[in-house]
Amino acid sequence: MEFTGEPMGLNMTPERRQIRDAVKGLCDRFDDSYWSEKDTKHEFPHEFHAAMAQAGWLGLTMPEAYGGAGLGVTEAALMMQTVANSAGAISACSTFHINLFGPHPVVLYGTEEQKRRILPPLITGEHKVAFGVTEPDAGLDTTNITTRAVKDGNRYIVNGQKVWTTTAQEADKILLLTRTTPRDKVAKRTEGLTLFYTDLDRRYIEVRAIDKLGRNAVDSNMTFYRDLPVPEEDRIGAEGDGFRLLLDSLNPERILIAAECVGVGRRSLAKAAEYARDRVVFGRPIGKNQAIQHPLAQSWMALEAADLMVWKAASLYDGREPCGAQANAAKYLAADAAFDACDRAVRTHGGFGYAKEYHVERYLREIMLPRIAPVSREMIMCFIAERVLGLPKSY
Ligand SMILES: Cc1cc2nc3c(=O)[nH]c(=O)nc-3n(C[C@H](O)[C@H](O)[C@H](O)COP(=O)(O)OP(=O)(O)OC[C@H]3O[C@@H](n4cnc5c(N)ncnc54)[C@H](O)[C@@H]3O)c2cc1C
16 A cells, blocks of 8 residues: 555545646646755745646635635645645645635625635735734734724724734735724623734835744744724724634634645655665665664554544535534644654654755754644643533633
8 A cells, every 4th residue: 555645534536636636746846956945045936836826726715706616625635735745845835825714704704895806816826915813922812912903084003013924025915813902891802803904015014034943935924013004995804803703714724734744744754764665774774673664654653543534624624514623633633643754754864864955854844833833732732621521721
């Protein structure tokens, strides 16, 4: 059995096989040396992004009425797993990951005018959007954000600061969560937050890159908002309702990240197995030693088990059934399994694993991210403890 073959937990219809094969064909044009160079030079992979846009993949989950393909999270996860399994790993996914469920609040709650204005240029790749939620002093406690939007006639004026705003160097638009009513003036702390989709206008927004460990082809930034004027027509949904609007995209987001993790994990494992078969030390291939074999075999099992949870969560979401437990579990299991696979791939390569030439160090640097963001392992365990096991909320 070839271990990078068909997903065991997914019914591979002809349409899904077509998606997988076409995406793989496109991604294979961008090899390890392309991505290594982008990572080293901290350069956005414009060629890759343009190729994905041109082939129509950026609109996979957007409604057909606006130029998208109208497909579900299952197909999106299959696409992202295929992208992540290519040389671009998490970097490649992060160039357009936001397109899949980031604009979901616009799709579900936007006005007809907003959908017509916002969605088509995202699908063609003409517009890139960044996502501004996290703030330095709020962290995972999202309702504690302090970036303020104050109503001024038929516009809002925004002041504040965000952190980790991915692709803000490249983006022309920002999906921005703000506070319109201070937290101490609302009945529930999830109230009083307002969501905007607006221009990333550099006259009022300073974007400062964060120097970081990996995924360096895709930037992440501090963003400072100084008297940013936002027209009322850029508000998504009702004032004060922003937090609720974001909730719908949380589960698909976790499912996509989980699928991406499995893709990167499998790629690293394949490289490790190949190296273990070829590398001869003490007169025999290192892969003949059980101390090399067993961790890799264990990683295969862990990745496949996590993958089953990915497709389970995806089918529940697409079937409009509750999937919080499965989506969170998939993300947790896949991020851990992929991290272990990437770590083992580096160690299987010995000293050469530390050299950029073999690329496994790049995958390891990238795969550290999904255990931290967009939601940490600890928060997932809190969710399972409370929502599945009925234990009291701990924070
Ligand atoms: C490369 C990168 C890209 C990102 N891109 C974006 C983006 O585009 N847009 C955006 O808005 N955000 C983005 N993020 C932010 C990301 O979502 C946050 O880093 C993440 O939500 C964690 O917040 P924090 O880093 O402030 O951690 P903190 O909230 O400070 O938490 C620190 C640690 O403490 C733990 N912890 C906190 N509270 C508890 C508790 N009650 N119980 C147990 N453990 C706890 C957490 O699990 C975590 O391990 C990105 C982050 C990174 C690293």
